[in-house]
Amino acid sequence: MKLFKSVHEYNYPWNLVSAANWQKYPNEHCPHVQHVDVLNRSVDPETGILTTERLITVNQNMPKFILKLLGTDTTHYVHEISIIDPNEKTLTMHSRNLTMSHLLAVNETIAYSEHPEDKQRTQFTQQAQITAGTTLHRWANMVEDVSLKRFQQNALVGKEGFNKVLERFVVMSEAASDRQQQ
Template identity: 35%
Template sequence: MKIWSSEHIFENPWELVVRAQWRKYPNKFNQAVEGIDVVDRQIDSKGVLRSHRLLSTRWGIPDWATKIIGSDGVGHASEHSAVDPRNKTMELKTRNLTFCSKITIDEKLVYSPHPEDKNKTCLKQEAVINVKGVPLGSYIESFVCDHISKNASKGREAMDHVINTIKLETVELQKEAKHAMESINLNFDI
C-alpha cells in the first residue's frame, strides 16, 4: 500500500473555490476526464448538498498494455461529495471501479477556509493506492502514486483557470446588469 498526500492554499475564498470545483472538468490541463454523470444529488436535513457522480477517464495506457489487460483504456470511478455551507467544507471521495479487484485507488479532497485568512482556501488531498495479487505490485503502486502527484498539480492549474474564468464572467455580468439598469432608468426619464 502507498499513501500520497498534499496540501495547497488557493488565494481565493472558499465559496469561489467550491464553485470552481464543480466546473473543473473538462479542462485543458488534464484531458483524461472524458465524462461525468450525476447519479444522485440531494440536500440532507442539515443542509448539506450530497452528490454521487460517475467519472469516465482515459488512462493514457499504451495500446500494447491495454491489449494485455483487456481494456480499451477508459476507466470508471465513483465520486461521493458533500458540501456543507454552514461549516464551509467540501469533501470529495473517489474510488476507481475499473480493475478494483486488483488495484484500488481511494482519493479524498477536503476544501475548507484558511484558518487565518477568510480570502484563502485550504485543500487537503490524499490518495491510498493498494495493489493485490499482481506481480510487481509495489512497483505499480509507486507508478500510480507518481502519476497522481503529477495530475494533482495539473488539477490545481485547472482550478486556478476555472476560478479566473468565473471572476471574468462575474465582471461581465456586472457590466451587463449595470448597462441594463442604465437603460431602464433612461426609459423612465422620458
C-alpha cells in the same frame, strides 16, 4: 500501499472556489476526463448539506500492450461522492476507481475548506491511497510506485487546470456582480 498528500491554498474565498469546482471539467489540462454524470443529488433540509454522487469517465493513456495484458480498453470509470456543508464551509469529495480496482485500487479524498486564519482564502487538501491487488502481489511495490508517480503528475496537472478554471470563474463572477450594481 502508497500514500499521497498535497496541501495548497487558494487566494479566493471558499464560496468561489467551491462553486468553481463544479465547472472543473472539461478543461484543456485534463483531456483524459471524458464525461461527468450525476447519478444522485440530495439536500438535507435540516442542515442544508448537499450530497452528490457522480460517475466520471476517463480515458487512460496506457501502452496498448499493457491494456491487452490487463484485458481492458482505455475507458475507465471513477465513482465520486461529494459533500458540501455550507454552514461549515467545506466541500469534501471521496473517489475510487471502479475499473480494474481488483488490480490497483486508488482511493482519493479532496477537501476544500475556509482557511482558518483568513476567510478570503481557501485551504485545499488532497490525499490518496494506492494499493496493488493480490493478483499483482509479486510486483505490488513496483506497480504502486509507478502509480504513485503518475498520480502525483496528474495531481499537478489537475491543480494547474483547476487554477485556470477558477480564474475564469472569478472573472465571470466579478463581471456578473458589476452588471448587478449598474
